[in-house]
Amino acid sequence: MKWLCGGGVGWLLAGLLAGCSLSAVQPAAAPDRELVVFAAASLADAFERMGAAFAAGEPGVRVTLSVAGSQQLAQQLNSGAPADVFASANRLQMQAVVDGGRIDAGEVQLFASNRLVVVLPADNPAGLDSLQDLALPGLKLVLADAAVPVGQYSLDFLAKVSASPEYTAVYSPTVLANVVSYEDNVRVVLAKVQLGEADAGIVYASDVVGAVRDSVRLLAIPDPWNVVASYPIAPVGDSMQPDLAARFVAFVLGPEGQAILADAGLLPVRLAE
Amino acid sequence: MPMLVLLVLPLLALGLNLDYAGLWVHLASPVVMQALALSLGTGSTAALLVVLLGTPLSYLLARRTGRLQVFVETLVELPMVLPPAVAGVALLLVFGRRGLLGPFLEGAGVQIVFTPVAVVLAQVFVAAPFYITAAVAGFAEIDPDLEQAAALEGASDWGVFRHVTVALAWPALLAGAVMAWARSLGEFGATIIFAGNFPGRTQTMPLAIYLGFERDLDIAVTLAFLLVAVSFAVLVAVKGLLGRRGLGR
Structure with missing residues (x-):
């Protein structure tokens, strides 16, 4: 069963559970305050550590993460889900919550950015070695759905390549014809590539750091074509503990928080001072 | 009747939230039509496969007794209580590219994952126990003496099964x-x-409803309402056909 144990299955389950997982980060002895943070799926690892580091400096505080696709979190927030902080993988979903009246537009700040990368199974069954190869007929490509931030960024990236002089306008439609599935969040895209079901997928650079890095191969996307994903964060307007929520946001934007993000493969917005 | 309220109120809310003015527009949208056609096609294929493959097994289970039979029956019922996500991962580990049958399927040039075949397989896996449980109970109620009598009269095995067992x-x-x-x-x-x-x-349809919920709530509600209406109509029609017996027997 060695071929099953590349971690792909675990990731798949983790990706699926991301839709509904609430994980307590800090098992403090008797936490009397709980801070609920809604974080985009691509922030799962970074915010797990972020929550623990923040709680370490706040006695009696426990950080509870709810991790899912940003579009799903935005929908939940607009349906009244109780939360203190929202960290989205794009401005669109943050704006949806601002429009829904749960977040004050003036409170929204960018805290990190991310880049796209093409990910291939470790054994590269389709033998891909350039972006041009994504247009090979019969290739099985998995993307996130256009409703998911990374899905929209993937479409933007393909459109950029199509419009460049080195490629032709048919590039994007040809590549899109190879898509076999539009997944619900970025971790499921990664899992299906790790499992080898897909020949290629498009995920964030931050999704393939640490142990995961060894289980896949990457095709870099050159800067001019890469789409920079901006992550906004804001306290939820009707939070019962606005002071704590504000301190968490400040922590994410502070040197310690930014270092955690950099460590997780995201691009911090504030360089170490 | 709090139970009844809990069961009926959410369905009622679906009907109340339906955008009646835009209903035909939503119904005619490609997302809805494609999902509806795919659901009816795959669901009917799956039900047909379940009946074709499940009937012989159900008959065997109803006629044999003993520990093995109880064990097999329990195995068959397992998908009913498993979370469907488990079924999905398990199916991937069998039919996926690196699954148990993966190399064999790839050699034969058969692609299952990401195709409607996978949709049907998933449906057969989760739906078969519902048919088999009902069929075993149905077969078990038939007196084997009746079948024997027909056989003594000279009926073939198939004739007995068709005209006695299935007829009853x-x-x-x-x-x-x-x-x-x-x-x-x-x-x-x-x-x-x-x-x-x-x-x-x-x-x-369920996938379109789930993703529609994040993208366009009107489409999700339209699809959800459609699914409820179709299911309700079929259940009523079958109940009518069966008289007061009911689906649960």
């Missing part, structure tokens, strides 16, 4: 088949993992 057990078989069909229509978790999500190919 058909209400149970039909009820089971309808439950299997309805469960297939509602299948979500195993499908999104095993078959993926592609409009017109693997995006059945």
